[in-house]
Structure formats: C-alpha cells, structure tokens
Amino acid sequence: MTKTYDYDLFVIGAGSGGVRASRVAAAHGARVAVAEEFRVGGTCVIRGCVPKKLLVYGAHFAEDLQDARRFGWEVGDCAFDWPTLRDNVLAEVERLEGIYGDILERHDVEVVNQRATVSGANEVTLADGTKVGAGTILIATGAHPVIPDVPGAGHGITSNEVFHLEAMPRRVVIAGGGYIANEFAGIFHEFSCHVTLVNRGDRILRHYDEQIRDRLLQISLMKGIEFKFNAPFEKVEKQEDGTLRIFLAGQDPIETDLLLWAVGRAPNTADLGLEAAGVALGKNGAILVDEDNQSSVPSIYAIGDVTDRVQLTPVAIREGQAFADTVFGNKPTRVDYANIPSAVFSHPPIAGVGMTESEARNKLGSPKTYTSDFRPMKNVLAGRNERSLYKLVVDESNDKVVGIHMIGPDAPEILQAAAIAVKAGLTKAQFDETIALHPTMSEELVLMR
Known part of the structure; x- marks a missing residue:
C-alpha cells in the first residue's frame, strides 16, 4: 500500500520560486504546505531586486531634476529626504508581501510561519518540534550575503x-x-x-x-x-x-x-538537516540537483539560489514552475538556461544576453561584432556627455546574432524584447531588414553596419 503523508508537497522557503512551485502544485491537485521563517516573498520582494529598483528610481531624480532645467522647467532648490523614500519603499514591500500571501491562500496552500528543517527523506521538523510527513520536499531557501572573515x-x-x-x-x-x-x-x-x-x-x-x-x-x-x-x-x-x-x-x-x-551570496543550507538526510551538497553548500531539480535523495528537490546555478529571480520562478509541472502536473518540463538575459541597474544601467565577445571568440573562433557608440538625444539637450554603447555579437558561419550587450538609459527595458531575437536565433540580416523606429535609442540595434 502507498503510504499516506500529511502533505503531498512540503516547501521550505516562500520566496519567488517557492511560491510559484507551491501554487502551481496546488493547482495540479496536490496538498501543499510552505514553511517561511521570515516573510513571504523572499529576497527579491523583501530585501532585494524590488526595493533596490525603487531606490534606483528614487536616485535617478537627482539627474532628472538637473536635466529638467535644460528642457525649460523652472526647478527650484531641491532637497532629498531619505526617510520619506525609505518608508515609502518599505510600505510597498509590505503591500507586495500581502499579495504573495493572498496568492498562496487563494490556491489553498497552507503557510507555516516558522522554520522547518529536513529530518528524513519524507519528513520535516518545525521549530516548535512538530514533525510533518510529505511525499515530496522542495528546498527553496535562497541565499544570503557573504560577510568575509576579516577582523571587524x-x-x-x-x-x-x-x-x-x-x-x-x-x-x-x-x-x-x-x-x-x-x-x-x-x-x-x-x-x-x-x-x-x-x-x-x-x-x-x-x-x-x-x-x-x-x-x-x-x-x-x-x-x-x-x-x-x-x-x-x-x-x-x-x-x-x-x-x-x-x-x-x-x-x-x-x-x-x-x-x-x-x-557575493551563499546558499542557505546551514542547519537544514540536509546532509544527515543524505542530500549531497557542493563545496559552497549548494544543493546538487539534476535537470529535473531532483537531489541525491529522490523525494527531495531544490530550486533557486539554494542550488547556486543561476542566481536570478525569474530563473527560480521558471524552475519552480518546471518542478511543479513535472512532479505534479504530468507535464515533464526542463528549464533552458541558454541565453538568459540579465541586467545591472547601475547609473547608467547595463543589460546583456547571450555570448560576450570573448566567449564567442573562445567558442566560435572569429565572430563578427558590430557596435554603436552614441550620445542619447536626451543627453545632448541636457548637456551631458555620457555616451551609450550597444553591441551585437554575430556568428560569422551562419549570421546568427549570438549576443547583445548594451549600456545606456533604459537598456534593460530594451533588451527584454531584443533577447527574444537571440533566443529565436535570428540573423544579423533579419535585424538589418527591420525598419528602425525613429527617433529612439533602440533603433541603433537595427542600424549597425
């Protein structure tokens, strides 16, 4: 007889990946619980990419207010008040946390607000001592910032x-x-x-x-x-x-x-009971998994930063979806890690997808590169000398664009659409055949010769 457990799936960690896996598994009919010892939403929502991006927006007003004068706006003396921005950002984080909680509730996922550790191939132990049985356990505990071993x-x-x-x-x-x-x-x-x-x-x-x-x-x-x-x-x-x-x-x-x-950031695997349960870990504590996110223990899976494969929130979400569809939805799915776009929200921001020029030289021999080094129209009128740089990396053997890299205003927003072209294997000729949208910065992508 098949053994009956308290839950079909018990997830440890309610970050972006854990939430996606939980709700999708529940939608497939699984009985799901998720344990979160801090706040629902994980690093990205609570103390990572979302509040950081809001700070980026807030910071950019320093330049925007200066530029506004060149565009005819009478801007008086401005003062920045950090507590106002800080408190508004934290309020938005709290709102998003509530949304994540509502998502889990709507999908009948039970949220356990305490720490959980693995105490067996099909058992977790909660902080209050309660032991819970689960047919499948998913570790989605993310990672934490590293503090080096330096005096002080x-x-x-x-x-x-x-x-x-x-x-x-x-x-x-x-x-x-x-x-x-x-x-x-x-x-x-x-x-x-x-x-x-x-x-x-x-x-x-x-x-x-x-x-x-x-x-x-x-x-x-x-x-x-x-x-x-x-x-x-x-x-x-x-x-x-x-x-x-x-x-x-x-x-x-x-x-x-x-x-x-x-x-740097290191996987959150300390004191989770993984090694005692037989889960193999890498040298930095990352959970070693196969293409289906399965660990060395068949009933235990892991997704997201705790596996230290690609530390990006959308990747964790995609892994959570693939896990739930594969294990509970009868839809075997694997994540394709090729051509993942990424961005740095610096001032100005950077965005890239596919091979860099040096990577292409190592893999392809002698790729073709095309660049556009220009001053955005807004910077010209604002009197800023800051220049943008766009770059295409092309496989000379088949004319495919294998990499796009850029730095400049709104580069991440532009790259998201451009990344589809790289993923689809479009050629430089197809870029050239596309009529430019003028006047925009993104038109440079189809004007490089």
Whole structure:
C-alpha cells in the first residue's frame, strides 16, 4: 500500500520560486504546505531586486531634476529626504508581501510561519518540534550575503540592512565588484554620498562584455565614484565617533561612515538537516540537483539560489514552475538556461544576453561584432556627455546574432524584447531588414553596419 503523508508537497522557503512551485502544485491537485521563517516573498520582494529598483528610481531624480532645467522647467532648490523614500519603499514591500500571501491562500496552500528543517527523506521538523510527513520536499531557501572573515567585518552591513538605514551617510565604502556593488554605488552617489568601491580583483562585472563594463567604469569615474582594485581587506576598526577606518593591503586606510559588503551570496543550507538526510551538497553548500531539480535523495528537490546555478529571480520562478509541472502536473518540463538575459541597474544601467565577445571568440573562433557608440538625444539637450554603447555579437558561419550587450538609459527595458531575437536565433540580416523606429535609442540595434 502507498503510504499516506500529511502533505503531498512540503516547501521550505516562500520566496519567488517557492511560491510559484507551491501554487502551481496546488493547482495540479496536490496538498501543499510552505514553511517561511521570515516573510513571504523572499529576497527579491523583501530585501532585494524590488526595493533596490525603487531606490534606483528614487536616485535617478537627482539627474532628472538637473536635466529638467535644460528642457525649460523652472526647478527650484531641491532637497532629498531619505526617510520619506525609505518608508515609502518599505510600505510597498509590505503591500507586495500581502499579495504573495493572498496568492498562496487563494490556491489553498497552507503557510507555516516558522522554520522547518529536513529530518528524513519524507519528513520535516518545525521549530516548535512538530514533525510533518510529505511525499515530496522542495528546498527553496535562497541565499544570503557573504560577510568575509576579516577582523571587524561585523561593523559593516549587507544589502539586507541597507533598506533600513536611519540616515543617509556622507561617505560609503562598498566592498565588491559585482552587480550589487555597482548598483548601490550608483544609488549612494546620486544621494550625494562620496562612494568608494573596493575590489580585491582587477575588474568589475567580470561576467559582462568587456567593452560594456569598461564604459560603466569610465562613466562612474567621471561621476566621481572612486575605485580601488587589487585591494583585499585587512581589518575594519570602529572609531570613537562611530565612523569606520578600513585597512586594505597595499593601500592607505580609508575613513568612512558606512561599509557595505557586496562580495557575493551563499546558499542557505546551514542547519537544514540536509546532509544527515543524505542530500549531497557542493563545496559552497549548494544543493546538487539534476535537470529535473531532483537531489541525491529522490523525494527531495531544490530550486533557486539554494542550488547556486543561476542566481536570478525569474530563473527560480521558471524552475519552480518546471518542478511543479513535472512532479505534479504530468507535464515533464526542463528549464533552458541558454541565453538568459540579465541586467545591472547601475547609473547608467547595463543589460546583456547571450555570448560576450570573448566567449564567442573562445567558442566560435572569429565572430563578427558590430557596435554603436552614441550620445542619447536626451543627453545632448541636457548637456551631458555620457555616451551609450550597444553591441551585437554575430556568428560569422551562419549570421546568427549570438549576443547583445548594451549600456545606456533604459537598456534593460530594451533588451527584454531584443533577447527574444537571440533566443529565436535570428540573423544579423533579419535585424538589418527591420525598419528602425525613429527617433529612439533602440533603433541603433537595427542600424549597425
């Protein structure tokens, strides 16, 4: 006889991926519960991409208000009030959390507001000691910001805490060279902070196209953001006045009011009972899964950042959908990880999809590249010298566009549509045959020769 469990599916973690998997599995007829020890919505909604993007919007008004004068608007003296933006953003986060909760409720998913750990192949234990049986267990606990093992590192904060600052600092040091570091560098700079970005390596955004990331570095330097490369942290000391003194290898100490760690994220697998249950983990604690999101224990699956495959919210959502359709919907589905678009909401933003030029050279030999280096119309009238750069990478053997990379205003918004062309395998000739939409920045994508 088939053993009966309390639930067909028990999900640990109610982030974007866990919520999608829960509601879709329930829609397929499964009895589903999801445990969340913090807040429904996960990193993206509560302390990640959503509130960060709202800060990006808020920060951009600093330039927009300056530009408005060149467009005939009489703009008086403006002052920025951080508590107003902070509180409005946190209120929006709370609203979205409620929506996520309503989604689960409408799909008859039981929400357990406490920590859950794995205590067997088909059993989880709740924080209050209750043991629950489940035919299938899904781990969707996400990841957390890494704080390096440096003396005094605890004096810094991470992206988790940055949305709750009591006041805007005058000086900020950001540790890291990835997308989180560069996004907050732009945000704090627009809020009139002196920003120093410290990276232990010799480049920023190493997974993005070299020309594009070099353009961001050039623009950031022109704006007044400082960069220190090849500068590992030695220690952090808190001064009597509450400021911080940061010691770097081979560099003079830096005095700052705030230190933000943005040096990477690690999967949330500690103390979940996974290894005792027989779940194989990678060297960084990531759950090892196959193409169907199944772990080494057949009844235990994992999706999203906890697997450390592609740490992007839409990927976690797609994985959650594929898991639920495969296991409970009788619709075997696998996620295609090729040509995933990504963006950096820096100032200006970066967006890219497909192969970079260097990747194409390694895989294809001698790809063709086309670039458009231009000053957007708005920047011309505003008196800004900031230039945009668009780039197409083309496989010379079949004329397919295998990569699109761009930096400039609204680059992520433009790239989403352009990414469809790369995913569909369209050719450079088909780009050329498309009539330009004028006057727009996006028309440059079909005018490169």
